Amino acid sequence: MPRLIVAAGGGGDAVAAAMLDAALYGEDNGRAVILTYAWDRLLIDPVPGPRGPENFTGLEPITSAVWKVPAEAQPIAPAGSTLPRLAAELPHTFALIDPGHGAEGVTRQLEELVSHLEPESIDLLDVGGDVLARGDEPTLKSPLADALTLAACGQVNAPIRLLVAGPGLDGELPLADIRGMLSHVVHTLTAKDVEPVRSVMEWHPSEATGMLVATARGVRGTCEVRDAGLPIPLTDEGPTVHEVDLDEALSRNELARAIMATTTLNEVEALSREVCGFSEIDYERNKALWLKEHRPAKLDPESLLSQLDQFEAEARSRGVTHTTFRRLTEVLSLDGTQREALRQLLINSRPEQYTPPLWRMSDGA
Known part of the structure; x- marks a missing residue:
């Protein structure tokens, strides 16, 4: 039977899922199906927000609500996506999370996939730990995707293990704020563990997963990331993978609880503004407008x-x-x-x- 890994926030979480699958289960023990968003933020995708199946050509149906993203798939311009390239370079099956129908839609996707695959295990993986946010933290930047997958996983009638890799590496929540929720260490990544994604990390833009890989290779210090210049400590905690009680995370995450009955992405966004004071897609919309008005520098x-x-x-x-x-x-x-x-x-x-x-x-x- 296959394994199923849900990449909580998409993007780098999908790469980390592939890496952790090999580290935990071995490269010779089959490959997991990775359910993930096509949401690469503006550095790769100039269109704000996540991509749905209508934004691709060449997808292959797995169930009535779930689509596989093969290497031959292409995002429809002007949208962009790293998923087809991931499918080309990694031996895993990548399935697309469609957030267009809210938490109820993602729950339906999960239920269909579990029924179809009958997986031997289901993991919900988040790099950094913002899936554990309450929603009011001043450093929180992108709670929507993680809260949506957490809300869906909380409604599926199947045992799901929540894993947090590289706690604190996403710069969303300080490690001290979530340390009390981190259970035992499932695995500590090594340089050997990250080797299967070495070529992917040469081009993939994920900062959190990049730091996860770097710390597994022994890099220590302070890394400055993204537009705010946030400093992230690179410590011995960086390559650790912890199990977290999913029910406890759901109880803590106010946004995840608020959106459980949503049926559209617009509803999810509205509740994010209400609970967290913002929607990260609004931030992307505003930044996209700013980028259109500013010509990039020349590569001199x-x-x-x-x-x-x-x-x-x-x-x-x-x-x-x-x-x-x-x-x-x-x-x-x-x-x-x-x-x-x-x-x-x-x-x-x-x-x-x-x-x-x-x-x-x-x-x-």
Whole structure:
């Protein structure tokens, strides 16, 4: 029988699911089906919010409500998605979460998939731990996707294990705030464990999963991420994977409880604004408008390396040791289409600072 892993927030959680599947069950023991959102944020997908099946060509039906994303699938322009490329590079089956029908729709998808697959195990996986948010935390940025999958899993009549990998690495909730909810350590990831996704992390933009991989490889320090320049400690806690009581998480997560009866994504958004004070899709809408009005900088190597020197000097003064290529793309006033070119420029120019998949600040010498 196959295994089923629900990637709580989509994006990097799907990559982490593939990595953890191999680490926990072995590469020779079959491959899990990974149920995930197509939600890559604006660095990859210029269209705000998650993608539904109507935004793709080439999907394959698994059940009446669940679609497989094969390597041949394509997002319909102008939308973008990393899922077809993941399907091409990883040996797992990726199934699409469709949030368009609210928590009731995601619950129906899960129920159909469980009935169809009869999986030997079901895991709900979140990198960082924002699935454990109450909803009022000042550092919370993206609660909607995780709350939606948690609400759905809480209504499925099947045993589901909630796993949090790399607690605190998403920068949404400080580790101290969720430590009391973390049960035993299921696994501590190693450099060997992350090897199956090594090539994926060369291009995938997820910051949290990137730091999960880096800490599993032994990287320690402080990593500055995303547009707010948030500092994330890279510690021995980084590569740990904890089990969490799903009912306790649902009891704590006010947004997840509030949206359990929703039948549209608009309802979910409205309740997110009510419970959390915002909708992350609104943030993406506003940022997308801002990006349209601002032309990205030119990829001039000499100018970019000079700007990088200045950024690194300022970052070192803040105690920062590493950063992500997403952060560098924004700092250097580039856009998502230029991220890979920037990455290649920096690695070719200063290979000694590349600590895959992060960028290490120079020592200033």
